Amino acid sequence: MSQVEVQIMGQSYILGCPEGAEERFQTAVRKVDEAMCKIRDAGKIKARDRIAVLAALNLAFELSDFSAAPNEPSTSHHNLHNLLHRLDNALGHDGHLI
Numbered sequence: 001m002s003q004v005e006v007q008i009m010g011q012s013y014i015l016g017c018p019e020g021a022e023e024r025f026q027t028a029v030r031k032v033d034e035a036m037c038k039i040r041d042a043g044k045i046k047a048r049d050r051i052a053v054l055a056a057l058n059l060a061f062e063l064s065d066f067s068a069a070p071n072e073p074s075t076s077h078h079n080l081h082n083l084l085h086r087l088d089n090a091l092g093h094d095g096h097l098i
Contacts, residue, residue, distance in 0.1 A: 009036045009048070035059055 004017045006029045017025040035055035045051055 008033045009040060009051070031059065 001016045001018055002022075003014055004022070004025065005012055005014050006026075007013075008029065015025075015029075032055060035058055036051050039045055039051045039054050039058075045054065
């Protein structure tokens with residue numbers, strides 16, 4: 001495993017990357033960075049931890065679309081909206097997860 005320095009939402013991280021998977025790893029880093037920046041730039045959420053949770057949920061829902069049966073209608077957008085609403089209610093206004 002090699003150590004790779006990456007930038008996500010303007011912050012540097014040194015992360016472990018499996019040998020031979022550098023291109024896939026950088027693609028994943030770009031997707032996470034884009035998802036987090038998109039949420040941040042929307043201006044509604046400022047807390048980095050909340051942005052990370054929402055980005056993770058968005059990416060997980062995108063992945064679940066790929067695993068859905070071809071003739072099964074995708075309800076991920078509706079489910080995501082409901083989940084984000086419940087998450088906002090649980091987190092309240094302070095932006096803390098715990």
